[in-house]
Amino acid sequence: MQKTKIECEIYPNEYRDSMVLMNVSRQLEETTGVKRTMAVMGTPGNKALLKQMGLFVPETEKGTPNDLIVVFEPDAGADLGQVRNRISEILTGPAEHGGGKACAHDGPAAPVYRTVTAAAEYEPDVNLAVVSVPGEFAAREADLALDAGMNVFMWSDGVPIEDEVRLKSKAVENGLLMMGPECGTSLVNGVCLGISSVVRRGPVGALGASGSGLQEIYTLLDRAGIGVTHAIGTGGRDLKEAVGGLTTLQSIDFFDGDEDTKVIVNVSKKPESAVAKKVLDRVSVCTKPVVVCFLGENNSTKFGDNVHIAATIEDAVDAVGEILGQKIITRDDDAALAKVGPVTLRPEQKYIRGLFTGGTFCQEATLIWKEALGEVWAVHSMDPEFELTDPEKSIGHTALDIGEEYFTVGRPHAAIDPVPRIERMEREIEEKEVAVIVLDIELGHGSHPDMAGALAPSVKKAREKGIYVITHVCGTELDPQNVVTQEKILAEAGSVVAETNAAAARIALKILGT
Amino acid sequence: METKTIERLHTFLKGEVKPVNIGISSFYEGLTSQGLDALQLDWRPPALGNPELLRILDKLREPGIRKRIEKANDLAVKQMIAADPVLEDVAPAGEVISGLEKNMVLHAGPPMVWEEMPEAIRGSVIAAVMSEGWASSPNEAAGLAESGHIDFHPGHDFDHVGGFSGVITHSMPVFVVRNRDKGNIGFSSWRDIGQASGRYNDEVLRFMKWQRERGVPVLRTALKQRGGIELRPYLVQGIMMGDEHHNRVIGDTANFTRMFAYSIVEAAPERRTAVELLKYFADLDLASVPINIAAAKCIVDAAKEIEYSTIITAWGRNGVEDGIQISGLGNVWFNGLAPLVEGTYFPGFSQADSAPAIGDSCVIECSGFGGMASAAAPTHATVKDAPGAAEKITRDMYEITWSKNSRYPIPLLDSQGVPIGIDLLKVLDTGIRPVSNNPAVHKNNREISGVIGFGLTRPPMEAFEKALKAFEEKYLMLME
Incomplete structure (x- = not known):
């Protein structure tokens, strides 16, 4: 060669x-x-x-x-x-x-930072950190953000409660807002954080230790034409005794001094009594009307001249409406149910299964069902007697929060990722004794682009098997998904569409004939 | 609430929201779809998710110790920025490096013995020993090294830092740079690249003899007559000319030659030596590197041994281990395995031919230049993988340095200063390691001359982990 x-x-x-x-x-x-x-x-x-x-x-x-x-x-x-x-x-x-490679440069790319400290150093006008990293790291990020003078919205859960206390104390001391951990929604000066609906601005200052409860209130108000100044999510544990309502009290202080806020509404799951007292003491000296809804409190009452205690979210919304001279909730459950025709169940169809992604919605429905039905099974039940030993298997009437860590570990929250709930629903509809499935959807920025569309096939399947589905969509027409569009998709799939979560729970009872 | 804190809350709730999203990307999309100018953090678990390191990092953020660290690092960086390096002399090492005895050989990186030395250092030692006249053949030189009659020490222990093998002995020449601010001195060998990468042939030995007998006396006289050469303006000009002072030094070499040429001519006893010296600087692009190394050593040493400081004050490789030192921990090395050069290899060569990283030259990075200032050398950027890669590197480096040295502005980054003061804690917080621009050396360097490519090296994470644990032991356990 x-x-x-x-x-x-x-x-x-x-x-x-x-x-x-x-x-x-x-x-x-x-x-x-x-x-x-x-x-x-x-x-x-x-x-x-x-x-x-x-x-x-x-x-x-x-x-x-x-x-x-x-x-x-x-x-x-x-x-x-x-x-x-x-x-x-x-x-x-x-x-x-x-x-x-061809060089396609459209001017300098936006700088990318690895740490919140660096972002703060080079972008000094950053004033809010939205934290959703795994719980074991979340407190650290929030701490760095607070140290850098940022406010914090923390979606993450699994943060030790001592860390929550430390972070919130630091925030309050420095005039910063620490929303969360476990904060699902907040509207800050018209900006939607976490999963939040687009609503109009108006005279109501809303706050809550309950994500879905807070979103329910401000979306229902919006549907009646009433807007908010801000909706501050405090995080699910703010009214635990250890935390002592640090963010709740700070937010009430703010709203009380805020000229644009005319009415304050505060919603949370039932707080521990020492903290409930602290909050009530504070609101009783407010200069403006305050509606307080502690879910699970028994009666709607007046407390002082300015304070309305509401037992349910609907009552809270109506109380705000009353102060502002407006009627908001129709409470016409029969009309909603009538849309799917007369109820027919096979004799063995006896049970309700609630598959919620909003924690407060799950709790609210549970309270309503318990009162009428006696027993409602759950994971992390309020009632240890009715704790499911196997979360994978429902018993009798069951209400599940699919957003719970057990169901979402290693995945995005169920309000964003439809898969865990669809999987569960597919199994529920195979059960002969199931009569009704109750669902909720939280719309808004940060949420799934089409949750109704994702659930619709399973809704249809359930209807084919003679199971009723009732869905409440929490959202507004201004949301990227549009509440009207989402409701239409569900109605076409055969679901009853309820105006509130409580209505969905009541309609389920009606179907059972209870 | 205090009036001030209420006011602060009002300012936030009434003003424009500028968020940074840390985590789920759909939240970022939710923010931008509202028309907000949001940032998405390129977040990853701090300390590489290692709970033990994270625990130490968290302890070090507690206000008491944190304040001390901040104060110490502020001082360290302030002293580095204040450094005023002046090239004062070129002299036989034994004459200016105190403690460098006649039976000693200094080498790059952390301490090692003859048996552990890679080819590049061994060959370099052989050349040095022969050039000193301690042995007359390579075998004899190797035998002497093996016999234990030679004391090996890291150059760092004697304020000497050298490229490649960093090998220096008594009569080999060093550049002497003094920091006129603090008075400390840095030395770097005026090395022949062949010798420094491990060759000991006749050509190498001839050059070393020429240096000693003819080159050094002229450079010395010239520098004495000039009263030294101030290096700050030279370092600034180089950056303006597209150099980063480590791999990319063509502007530096040209500048130095321009500034110094007439002094060489004046000082040379005869025309021949002047021509030889000028030709040396004209022919060798990398001729200015040792000057930069000595200047960097001066700058970095200004930050040395400040209690509580977490700034990295040494970084060197000996071809086996890659080590760092931390200001607050004195002269202790924290080592891991030396990495291979990631980059572009000459045609016919690949990383598989490359020896692990070697040399003390990354002191240049510790002083804010070299890989840290990649964005300053746009030509250098063309060998990197993606458009904008060099700029991205320097932006990353800003995240692990304590400050910027505005004395040396980078034109392409809107004249932001070079990143200075590599912080141990920030490296572990971010998982970003400092970057050094390095030539790659062939692993069989006796057959293939030194450089076979250029690219990047980063110290092993292990070195930082060990340093953090030692920092905890020294400062936190004391406090408890």
Whole structure:
């Protein structure tokens, strides 16, 4: 076999920087017909390098330090003319960036930071950190954000309660707002955080230790044309005794002093009594009317001149409406139910299954069902007697919060990711004794783009099996998903659409004939 | 609530919201779809998710110790920024490095013995020993090294830092740079690249003899006559010319030669030596690197041994181990395995041919230049993988440095200063390690001359982990 000759091209007075030439060499190597190649300036050092690599031929010696030398070892039978053309193409064409990729630069890319501290340092106008990293790391991020002077919205759960106390104390001390951990929704000056609906601005200052409860209130108000100044989510544990309502009290202080806020409404799951007292003491000296809804408190009462205690979310919304001179909730459950025709159940169909993604919605429905039915099974039940030993298997009337850690571990929250709930629903509809399935959907920025569409096939399947489905969609027409569109998708799939979550729970009872 | 804190809350709730999203990307999309100018953090678990390290990092954020660390690091960086390096001399090492005895050999990186040394250092030692006249053949030189009659020490222990092997002996020449602010001195060998990468042939030995007998006396006289050369303006000009002072030094070498040429001519006893010296600087792009290394050493040493400081004050590799030192922990090395160079190799070579990283030259990075200032060298950027990669590197480096040195502005980054003061805690917080621009050396360097490519190296995470644990032991356990 003939030994291939080394070819050498010299370009006199053609200076290229050594870094550029490394790149040229790399492009040349990719050229068809070239085995090995190197492009260098003709310095003594480079000539020595070529010798070492066996790429030196007598002609190479002629190149001076100002000359560009291109040497190459062609493949046997290669078209040398074509290779030379390619060389001059590479040398005269625009310098390609590494990897030969086309350079598509639309101006500088937005800087990307790894740490909240760096973001704060280089973007000093950042004033809010939205934290949704895993619970074991979340407190640290929030702490760094607070130290950098940022307010915090923390979606993450699984944060130790001592950390919550420490972070909230630091926030309150420094005039910063710490929303969460376990905060599902907040509207800050018209900006939606977490999963939040787009609502109009108005005179109501809303706050709550309950994500779905708070969203229910401000969306129902919005549907009646009443807006909010802000809706501050405090995080699910704010009214636990250990936390002592730090963010709740701070928010009430704010709303009390805020000129734009005319009415305050505060919703939470039933608080521990010492904290409930602290909150009530504070609101009783408010300069404006306050509606307080502690879910599970027995009666709607007045407490002082300015304070209305509401037993349910609907009562709270109506109380706000009353203060502002408006009627809000129709409470016309029969009309909603009538839309799916007369109720017919097989004799064995006896049970309700609630599959919720809003924690407060689950709790609210449970309270309503317990009163009428006696027993309602759950995971982390309020009533230890009715604790499901196997969360995978429902018993009798069961109400599940699919947003609970058990169901979502390693996945996004069920309000965003429809899969865990669809899987559960598919199993529930196989059960002969199931009469009604109750669902909720939280719309808004940050939520799933089409949860109704994702659930619709399972709704249809349930209807085919004679199971009723009742859904409440918490959202507004201004939401990216649009509440009207979502409700329509569900109605077409055969679901009863309820105006409130409580209505959905009551309609379920009606179907059972209870 | 206090009036002030209420006011602060009102300002937030009444003003424009500018959020940073840390976590779920649909929340980021939710924010931007509302028209907000939101940031998405490129978040990853701090300390690589290692709970033990995270525990220490959290303890170090407690106000008491945190304040001390901040104060110490402020001081460390302030002193680095104040450093005023001046090239004062080129002299035989034994004459200016105190404690460098006649039977000693200094080498790069953490301490090691002859048996552990890679080829590049061994060959370099052989050249040095022969050039000193301690042995007349390579075998004899190797035998002497093996016999235990030679004391090996890291150059760092003697304020000496050298590229590649970093090998230096008594009569080999060093550049002497003094920090006129604090008075500390940094040395770096005026090395022959062949010798420094482990060759000991006649050509190498001839050059070393020429240096000693003809080059050094002229450079010394020239520098004495000039009263030294102030390096700050030179370092600024280099950055303006697209150099980062480590891999990319063509502007530096040209500048230095321009500034110094007439002094060489004045000082040379005969025309021949002047021509030889000028030709040396004209032919060798990398001629200015040792000057930069010595200047960097001066700058970094200004931050040394400040109690509680977490700033990295040394970074060196010996071809086996890669180590760092921390200001508040004195001269203790924290090591891991030396990495291979990630980058572009000359045609015909690949990473598989490359020896693990070697040399003290990454002191340049500790001083804010080199890989840290990648964005300053746009030409260098063309060998990186993606458009904007060099700029991205420097932006990353801002996240792990304590400050910026506005004395050395980077034109492409709107004249922000180079990132200075690599912080141990920030490295562990972010998982971003500092970057050094390095040449790759062939693993069989006796056959293939030194450099076979250029690219990046980062110290092993293990070095930072060990340093953090030692910091806890020294400062936290004391407090408890």
